[in-house]
Amino acid sequence: MNPSEVITFLLIGLGVLLVIAGAWIIFRKRRKWAIVLTTLLVVGYIGYVAYYPYLKVSIHAEKYEQVSEYLATTYPDREFMIIPEQYEEGNTVGYFDVNDEETPDMGVSLHVDKNGQVQQTGSWTTGEFPTQQELWRGLEFDYGESYTLDRKNSEIIKKDEWIDGELTVFALTIDGMPAIAVYEYSRAGYGLMDLQVAEDKLFVSTSAEEHTFIYVDERYKEKTAAFLVESGETMSVDATEYKGKLLVVE
Structure with missing residues (x-):
């Protein structure tokens, strides 16, 4: 049992004791009645405590069927992984981690309430510490709106990379538009420092740590591309x- 359930049963037990005490006061001249009532209350309380774990297993199994039906009805063309299928100690009844089988590294947490309604309570990733070369994959989860099963995921493709110590820069395309993502990476952690996505042109630039990074998409047809750099000058x-390459200018 989790702490809240332990507290609940302690309070119920206290209530049972108060009822028993009251019964002995009321039936002090009819001890048999008091004994019978006490026996019924104690046996009922112990029986419910003993049965409660099996009740949670049964309720969770019912809610698993409900969330499975919800996903099959709402997203008929997709396949999902739902865990936990069976209740285990430490889980919360009616809460499930769900991911599309095509994206096993990220998903959502769903809750089935007492009325059988399914609601998203959060989103998650596997949380594994990425290699420096794979930092950009975090954008598949973080880019755009908060992750839900209804969100249309952006198509993100790595085109080139540049690594200098902790500074890590990727040339990408996001939904077909050129982009540059700048990260800081170390054994202690990592983070996205900057993300620039071209809005209507096929080239993009940004600056970090006295470097200027430029990426011109392979579909760009002009011979030259002009950028406004951090100093305010045009390059x-x-x-x-x-x-198709990540150009680095110091």
Whole structure:
């Protein structure tokens, strides 16, 4: 049992003791009645405490069927992994971690209430510490709106990368548009420092730690591309030579 359940049963037990005490006061001249009532209350309390774990298993199994039916009805063309299928000690009845089988590293937490209604209570990732080269994959979960089963995931493709110590930079395309993601990475942790996504052009740039990073998409047709850098100056690059590559200027 979890702490809240232990407290609940202690309070119920206290209530039973108060009822028993009251029964002995009321039936002090009819001891047999008091004994019978005491026996019924104690046996009933002990029986319920003993049966409660099996009750949780039964309720959880029912809610598993409800959440499975909800997912099959709401998303008929998708397959999901739902855990835990069976109640185990330490779980909370009616709460499930659900992920699309195509995205096993991220998913949502769903709760089935007493009326059989399914609600999302949160989202999650596996939380594994990524390699420096795989940092960009975190955008599959973090980019855009908060993750839900209804969210249309962006298509994110890595095109190039540049690593210098803890500074890690990726050239990407996000939903077909060029982008640059800048990360800081160490054994102690990692974090996204900057993300620039082109809005209407096929090139993008950003700056970090006295470096300027430029990415020109392979579909760009002009010979040169002009950027406004951090200093306020305009920089032109040979797009023909650097298309599809992450250009780093110190």
